[in-house]
Amino acid sequence: MATRSATPSVEQDPGEQPVTVLRGVGPVLAQSLAEAGLERLQDLWFHLPLRYEDRTKVVPIRDVAPGMRVQVEGVVDAAERGFRFRPQLKVALSDASTTTLVLRFFHFTRAQAEQLAPGTRLRVYGEARMGPQGLEMVHPSWQRLLVDTPVEQALTPVYPLADGLQQRRLAGLVGQALALLPDDERLECLPRTLRARYKLSSLREALRYVHRPPPRADVEALLAGHHPAQRRLAFDELVAHNLGLKRLRAAVRARRAPVIEAPGARRASFLDALPFRLTGAQARALDEIDRDLGTGVPMLRLVQGDVGSGKTVVAALAALAAVDAGWQAAVMAPTEVLAEQHQRNFARWLEPLGVRVAWLAGKVKGRARRVALDAVAGDAEVVVGTHALMQEGVAFRRLGLAIIDEQHRFGVHQRLALRDKGAAGTTPHQLVMTATPIPRTLAMTAYADLDASVIDELPPGRTPIKTVVIPAARRDEVVARIRAACAEGRQAYWVCTLIEESEKLEAQAAEAAFEVLRAALGWLRVGLVHGRLKPAEKQAVMDDFSRGATQLLVATTVIEVGVDVPNASLMVIENAERLGLSQLHQLRGRVGRGSAASSCVLLYQGPLSESARARLETMRETSDGFRIAERDLELRGPGEVLGTRQTGEAAFRVADLARDAGLLPDVNAAADVLLADDPAAVERLIRRWVGRAERFAEA
Ligand code: ADP
Ligand code: MG
Numbered sequence: 001m002a003t004r005s006a007t008p009s010v011e012q013d014p015g016e017q018p019v020t021v022l023r024g025v026g027p028v029l030a031q032s033l034a035e036a037g038l039e040r041l042q043d044l045w046f047h048l049p050l051r052y053e054d055r056t057k058v059v060p061i062r063d064v065a066p067g068m069r070v071q072v073e074g075v076v077d078a079a080e081r082g083f084r085f086r087p088q089l090k091v092a093l094s095d096a097s098t099t100t101l102v103l104r105f106f107h108f109t110r111a112q113a114e115q116l117a118p119g120t121r122l123r124v125y126g127e128a129r130m131g132p133q134g135l136e137m138v139h140p141s142w143q144r145l146l147v148d149t150p151v152e153q154a155l156t157p158v159y160p161l162a163d164g165l166q167q168r169r170l171a172g173l174v175g176q177a178l179a180l181l182p183d184d185e186r187l188e189c190l191p192r193t194l195r196a197r198y199k200l201s202s203l204r205e206a207l208r209y210v211h212r213p214p215p216r217a218d219v220e221a222l223l224a225g226h227h228p229a230q231r232r233l234a235f236d237e238l239v240a241h242n243l244g245l246k247r248l249r250a251a252v253r254a255r256r257a258p259v260i261e262a263p264g265a266r267r268a269s270f271l272d273a274l275p276f277r278l279t280g281a282q283a284r285a286l287d288e289i290d291r292d293l294g295t296g297v298p299m300l301r302l303v304q305g306d307v308g309s310g311k312t313v314v315a316a317l318a319a320l321a322a323v324d325a326g327w328q329a330a331v332m333a334p335t336e337v338l339a340e341q342h343q344r345n346f347a348r349w350l351e352p353l354g355v356r357v358a359w360l361a362g363k364v365k366g367r368a369r370r371v372a373l374d375a376v377a378g379d380a381e382v383v384v385g386t387h388a389l390m391q392e393g394v395a396f397r398r399l400g401l402a403i404i405d406e407q408h409r410f411g412v413h414q415r416l417a418l419r420d421k422g423a424a425g426t427t428p429h430q431l432v433m434t435a436t437p438i439p440r441t442l443a444m445t446a447y448a449d450l451d452a453s454v455i456d457e458l459p460p461g462r463t464p465i466k467t468v469v470i471p472a473a474r475r476d477e478v479v480a481r482i483r484a485a486c487a488e489g490r491q492a493y494w495v496c497t498l499i500e501e502s503e504k505l506e507a508q509a510a511e512a513a514f515e516v517l518r519a520a521l522g523w524l525r526v527g528l529v530h531g532r533l534k535p536a537e538k539q540a541v542m543d544d545f546s547r548g549a550t551q552l553l554v555a556t557t558v559i560e561v562g563v564d565v566p567n568a569s570l571m572v573i574e575n576a577e578r579l580g581l582s583q584l585h586q587l588r589g590r591v592g593r594g595s596a597a598s599s600c601v602l603l604y605q606g607p608l609s610e611s612a613r614a615r616l617e618t619m620r621e622t623s624d625g626f627r628i629a630e631r632d633l634e635l636r637g638p639g640e641v642l643g644t645r646q647t648g649e650a651a652f653r654v655a656d657l658a659r660d661a662g663l664l665p666d667v668n669a670a671a672d673v674l675l676a677d678d679p680a681a682v683e684r685l686i687r688r689w690v691g692r693a694e695r696f697a698e699a
Pocket of ligand 1: 276277278279282305306308309310311312313435460564593
């Protein structure tokens with residue numbers, strides 16, 4: 001390509017040199033560094049300080065207030081070793097401002113204690129606090145001033161520590177690595193034109209600034225992560241991440257997928273049998289899916305749609321198209337309750353058309369499991385289940401379409417595992433549905449490997465849900481409301497929540513609430529459902545509620561997803577302050593499905609934390625899933641929103657999606673330019689930031 005720049009290849013990339021080129025790094029140290037992910041020079045370059053200490057000035061002790069992190073100087077007045085409860089060394093330090101500061105140590109060697117003898121001049125850095133004898137510092141760092149020692153000229157970086165490695169040692173290594181930074185031209189992966197377009201400083205300067213901020217650096221901006229130097233680094237990292245996902249997608253696209261000619265023979269019958277017509281948004285999403293399925297290129301499509309927008313039927317129509325073309329479809333959901341719900345819907349819609357629907361979950365064991373596995377490998381046409389579908393040993397005869405619900409609970413890896421279950425030589429199409437809308441900004445980064453369809457319209461006739469927030473002390477009023485609603489022939493949910501993710505405790509709480517409510521409600525018939533019930537029991541309780549045989553359903557959060565009873569119009573959530581926004585939104589989505597005006601009561605136990613108050617307020621203000629998702633992102637950060645905290649997929653080294661979201665459109669555009677013009681830079685960037693850890697595995 002004519003525009004290709006002179007980016008060095010990976011082999012010539014100076015950042016790829018091992019840390020062993022540094023002075024003092026032998027095999028043992030190299031091993032500890034490797035365990036912390038620090039293997040190459042550039043790992044050290046991009047190992048950025050967590051915070052900074054200002055050791056450029058000495059503060060008179062008189063001016064020190066509790067909570068300040070400061071450097072002071074003084075002479076030891078007295079030193080006292082004590083053994084009250086545990087060994088302790090107390091050193092009284094005073095300075096020309098004639099104020100005393102107590103230094104307190106709980107771990108110290110004899111030699112250290114001797115160095116802190118009265119009369120010694122010390123320079124100390126630490127956080128001041130109020131102790132029993134006035135102002136003190138616990139375990140400050142200190143040095144003896146035997147000769148005139150100038151103060152630091154720059155802020156002192158504090159690095160995230162690697163096991164068995166001291167701060168000073170690590171800082172020294174980073175310093176050595178920085179001295180080996182190549183010139184701009186060899187370090188940069190972003191061409192000059194892009195840097196100019198997005199007003200990005202040089203990477204080299206940004207790195208030097210962040211590691212060694214000059215004396216008059218804007219510390220506040222640095223600490224908040226808003227400094228242009230940090231933005232420059234975040235940009236680099238986000239581009240790398242975006243490229244990783246795009247490359248993954250390109251690799252998948254290069255594979256062959258079944259050619260599925262939609263709509264297929266039976267779609268018309270399916271649509272005829274439905275009691276409703278598809279909304280415009282559903283039809284649009286289906287069109288987009290149909291188009292993907294026919295190309296012979298693996299589809300990677302995310303269907304986003306708010307709770308109740310009707311994603312399931314769209315998925316079922318896609319599955320039917322696959323089956324009509326002679327392929328199998330798999331439907332995977334993150335929880336058993338949701339998977340069961342899909343199982344029922346798919347069976348209800350598809351079996352009358354002659355489609356064979358099989359079920360496979362983790363709880364299916366023994367003979368039943370062998371039968372299920374045989375069906376998967378044999379004549380089943382649609383297989384519905386949980387994670388169990390992805391396990392080894394599950395072999396599909398001819399998997400052509402994998403449908404994954406509730407995307408945010410599965411990671412990229414899990415998504416990929418199903419992809420590998422395709423028939424020899426083909427990669428199944430993938431359809432991902434998420435009920436919790438992902439903020440657009442986040443989707444762009446986290447799902448750069450997916451195309452998106454948005455179902456932004458609810459089926460007609462839905463009425464808005466009115467939400468109120470009420471302290472638990474006014475529970476009686478709520479019980480009266482339930483009585484009134486049920487007297488009008490409507491139905492209600494009462495959801496019990498717990499902080500602990502313990503099915504057992506949660507079940508107990510629900511049982512207790514069930515007893516209390518049943519006693520309080522007299523003539524009403526009350527049902528109880530929780531995760532400890534056997535599937536058949538659960539089903540019986542749910543069926544009773546669906547038929548209207550019970551009017552109030554006391555439940556744990558097992559009903560969070562999927563449950564669909566249009567006549568239920570009142571939702572009470574106990575201890576709502578404990579739940580996250582997306583969970584609250586999901587739960588609330590269980591009502592407002594019929595034509596009656598619905599309401600949701602959020603009961604809370606005070607006092608409320610700042611963020612709990614913000615969550616409840618958000619729920620009261622809006623029922624727009626996208627707004628709620630944006631707010632969730634602000635309150636919790638992307639790792640939690642995406643549910644990838646555990647898998648570490650959203651773990652950036654420098655970038656912070658909530659903070660840097662504004663960069664994402666530019667990041668996306670810059671990544672496209674690089675992909676088109678500079679494959680060597682793409683390779684270097686991905687290796688630089690994503691490393692060889694291969695988070696995106698061999699695509
Ligand atoms: P979600 O998008 O939350 O998964 P569902 O697929 O569970 O939503 O659909 C919610 C309810 O709306 C179900 O009862 C479903 O049958 C119904 N539904 C879906 N599409 C339509 C439509 N176009 N018109 C009326 N009701 C619909
Ligand atoms: Mg759903």
